[in-house]
Amino acid sequence: MAPKKPSCLRSLLLPLSLTLLLPQADTRSFIVDRDHDRFLLDGAPFRYVSGSLHYFRVPRVLWADRLLKMRWSGLNAIQFYVPWNYHEPQPGVYNFNGSRDLIAFLNEAALANLLVILRPGPYICAEWEMGGLPSWLLRKPEIRLRTSDPDFLAAVDSWFKVLLPKIYPWLYHNGGNIISIQVENEYGSYGACDFSYMRHLAGLFRALLGEKILLFTTDGPEGLKCGSLQGLYTTVDFGPADNMTKIFTLLRKYEPHGPLVNSEYYTGWLDYWGQNHSTRSVSAVTKGLENMLKLGASVNMYMFHGGTNFGYWNGADKKGRFLSITTSYDYDAPISEAGDPTPKLFALRDVISKFQEVPLGPLPPPSPKMMVGPLTVHLVGHLLAFLDLLCPSGPIRSILPMTFEAVKQDRGFMLYRTYMTHTIFEPTPFWVPNNGVHDRAYVMVDGGLLEPPILGQTILTQWMMFPLKIDNLVKWWFLLQLPKWPYPQAPSGPTFYSKTFPILGSVGDTFLHLPGWTKGQVWINGFNLGRYWTKRGPQQTLYVPRFLLFPRGALNKITLLELENVPLQPQVQFLDKPILNSTSTLHRTHINSLSADTLSASEPMELSGH
Numbered sequence: 001m002a003p004k005k006p007s008c009l010r011s012l013l014l015p016l017s018l019t020l021l022l023p024q025a026d027t028r029s030f031i032v033d034r035d036h037d038r039f040l041l042d043g044a045p046f047r048y049v050s051g052s053l054h055y056f057r058v059p060r061v062l063w064a065d066r067l068l069k070m071r072w073s074g075l076n077a078i079q080f081y082v083p084w085n086y087h088e089p090q091p092g093v094y095n096f097n098g099s100r101d102l103i104a105f106l107n108e109a110a111l112a113n114l115l116v117i118l119r120p121g122p123y124i125c126a127e128w129e130m131g132g133l134p135s136w137l138l139r140k141p142e143i144r145l146r147t148s149d150p151d152f153l154a155a156v157d158s159w160f161k162v163l164l165p166k167i168y169p170w171l172y173h174n175g176g177n178i179i180s181i182q183v184e185n186e187y188g189s190y191g192a193c194d195f196s197y198m199r200h201l202a203g204l205f206r207a208l209l210g211e212k213i214l215l216f217t218t219d220g221p222e223g224l225k226c227g228s229l230q231g232l233y234t235t236v237d238f239g240p241a242d243n244m245t246k247i248f249t250l251l252r253k254y255e256p257h258g259p260l261v262n263s264e265y266y267t268g269w270l271d272y273w274g275q276n277h278s279t280r281s282v283s284a285v286t287k288g289l290e291n292m293l294k295l296g297a298s299v300n301m302y303m304f305h306g307g308t309n310f311g312y313w314n315g316a317d318k319k320g321r322f323l324s325i326t327t328s329y330d331y332d333a334p335i336s337e338a339g340d341p342t343p344k345l346f347a348l349r350d351v352i353s354k355f356q357e358v359p360l361g362p363l364p365p366p367s368p369k370m371m372v373g374p375l376t377v378h379l380v381g382h383l384l385a386f387l388d389l390l391c392p393s394g395p396i397r398s399i400l401p402m403t404f405e406a407v408k409q410d411r412g413f414m415l416y417r418t419y420m421t422h423t424i425f426e427p428t429p430f431w432v433p434n435n436g437v438h439d440r441a442y443v444m445v446d447g448g449l450l451e452p453p454i455l456g457q458t459i460l461t462q463w464m465m466f467p468l469k470i471d472n473l474v475k476w477w478f479l480l481q482l483p484k485w486p487y488p489q490a491p492s493g494p495t496f497y498s499k500t501f502p503i504l505g506s507v508g509d510t511f512l513h514l515p516g517w518t519k520g521q522v523w524i525n526g527f528n529l530g531r532y533w534t535k536r537g538p539q540q541t542l543y544v545p546r547f548l549l550f551p552r553g554a555l556n557k558i559t560l561l562e563l564e565n566v567p568l569q570p571q572v573q574f575l576d577k578p579i580l581n582s583t584s585t586l587h588r589t590h591i592n593s594l595s596a597d598t599l600s601a602s603e604p605m606e607l608s609g610h
Helices: 060-072 102-111 135-139 150-170 195-209 221-227 244-254 282-294 343-352 383-390 470-477 585-596
Strands: 030-033 038-041 044-046 049-053 077-081 115-119 178-182 214-219 233-238 261-266 298-305 316-318 322-324 372-376 378-382 396-398 413-418 428-431 441-443 463-468 495-502 510-513 520-524 527-532 541-544 555-562 571-575 605-609
Touching: 030 214, 049 060, 060 102, 060 298, 077 298, 102 115, 102 150, 150 195, 195 214, 214 221, 214 261, 221 233, 221 244, 233 244, 244 282, 261 282, 282 298, 282 343, 372 495, 378 383, 383 413, 383 463, 383 470, 383 495, 470 520, 470 555, 527 541
Parallel strands: 049 077, 049 298, 077 115, 115 178, 178 214, 214 233, 233 261, 261 298
Antiparallel strands: 030 038, 038 044, 316 322, 372 571, 378 495, 396 463, 413 463, 413 605, 495 555, 510 541, 510 571, 520 527, 520 555
């Protein structure tokens, strides 16, 4: 879809004298004025006050609402990433439909009168699954990601030759709203410091997008040395607690002339399972923003609206140890996960209004919320009871366990099964050498094995691997009324539970609470809400947008896959407020001990991964 022309070209009702004063597509420009340390938009001095929002964390039906609230907050631009793995699930297979319709999102931003700062990667970080890189890249075990490795560059070139021509008509000088594009993402923090790789990307962007578009890099202060490149405009990122004067002085060593730019000014921070919910004080965030605007800097606030890591899309960090990201990406942002204005938003709007006009009129009120339950859910059955439906093509067989990528299971769950060749009479350690489990692993239930597991001193071989299509099964179940499972008692391990329920009043946004549950995945009417980890926290509720629920007269269905244990009374409830900060040290110790399990005699032996 081509971008809409400027209003002077769309409307036949404007007087001719007015149309002559508005910029035509061929006169539109966004450039760096190095002589006066500023940007020029259509020849006039310009400074952007932007906010980050990720279309892939917000369902499409909510895009217009979130963007309009950002514009009413006083922003004149938005910044967002493009996650490669969201659009190319398999090599050469592309998806730009529904909530993946990037062009529709650009159009919604244009309707909200917001300019766009685009960050297409190829690596985006964003606390997203594999930093946006497709997992199928790892099918070549020797590939060196984010370097000038020929295999990696070939995949990158192929992707950008699809993506960049799509956004070319949306460049500002072509009549669209994209004013600048980032090359890579905080590359100086990666450690590879491969300038040949960065030069290749810069050349590729120029070849596909032309010379007029402003290309830039951004890094933290420590990454400027390896992340910046001559010919790309250098920007920096930092938060309210950092020394602004010191960092901008350092930036001037790499970009002596032109506007100062903070491409990621942190309004909050992300959450990890097992740690406290992160916050940034309103006063610190507003004071830092005001100080930067007084300097004439352009600023992008990361995040302005965080959204949600639905499904399996939450990523992880490795900072000395593995740290997985929560399902909520609320980020303590000015617009909450549910899309509501916060006190932080109003305070930031007041600051912005000192430097540029903000739209008149009140912000929309918070969306209506509702409570439902508690509801007692019914046991459907053990995961293994549905193996034929979860993996209808049968297992993949191998002497040693294969990785998810090797069997083309990009994410989700996989069952590994083998038979022990001898009886175990004493408790025996089960272990995987060389840090071979790169995921959460349960004996019988969960793991992502990269090395053969060892029972005592015996290497286990002759494995069967079952890639599980759980989402497909849940969508099929959604259409059926399943009987209660005739177990005399609730089983342990990965087990499905379900419940149908009506909504008697008006439907509103809500937050699913799972008191006493342990860890697993949950679906509402077939939609994968994401992971819960109640026993670890800090997140205790999952955001449920109202459009996922059926109104009065229809039945809704919740399906849960609990990986460990459920409470004696397996109940769920929907709350009208989120609980994002509840972490127990006792629970944290208990969960960590599960990875050091031992096996007594039992066969077959099974593991599954997610």
